[in-house]
Structure formats: C-alpha cells, structure tokens
Amino acid sequence: MGTFSVWHLAIVVGxxxxxxxxxxxxxxxxxxxxxxxxxxxxxxxxxAENGKPEETPPPPSRPAS
Known part of the structure; x- marks a missing residue:
C-alpha cells in the first residue's frame, strides 16, 4: 500500500x-x-541577502561617571 505502479502513473497522465x-x-x-x-x-x-552581515548602528555612547 505505499508504492505506485505503472498503472497509477498511466491513470494520472490520462x-x-x-x-x-x-x-x-x-x-x-x-x-x-x-x-x-x-x-x-x-x-x-x-x-545571498541573508549571508551578508546586517548593518547595525553602533550602540549609544554613555557618559563616563
């Protein structure tokens, strides 16, 4: 029950x-x-588009404490 025979193919083509x-x-x-x-x-x-690294902006700079 899981295989196709030549007859199945012939019926589909017909x-x-x-x-x-x-x-x-x-x-x-x-x-x-x-x-x-x-x-x-x-x-x-x-x-090809997904293979390129995405351009991300640099993180915001924080003032030194």
Missing part, C-alpha cells in the same frame, strides 16, 4: 491529458518551467 488537452500541455509545462526558474533565482537571492 486524467491530466483529459483535463488540459494535448495542445495545452506544452504551454502548461513551459509556464511551470518559468515559474520554477523564477523561484530558484529568488531563493538564491534571498540566501
């Missing part, structure tokens, strides 16, 4: 083709690829 149609599938795949590339570049930008 349902997807019925829902979107064979002419629409390349367009859907193209848009998914673009979205994945954008997500990957944004994640890399966030990692």
């Amino acid at each position: 349902v997807v083709v019925l829902l979107f149609g064979s002419k629409k599938l390349p367009e859907v795949a193209r848009s998914l690829g673009k979205s994945a590339r954008i997500l990957k570049s944004e994640a890399a930008a966030m990692k």
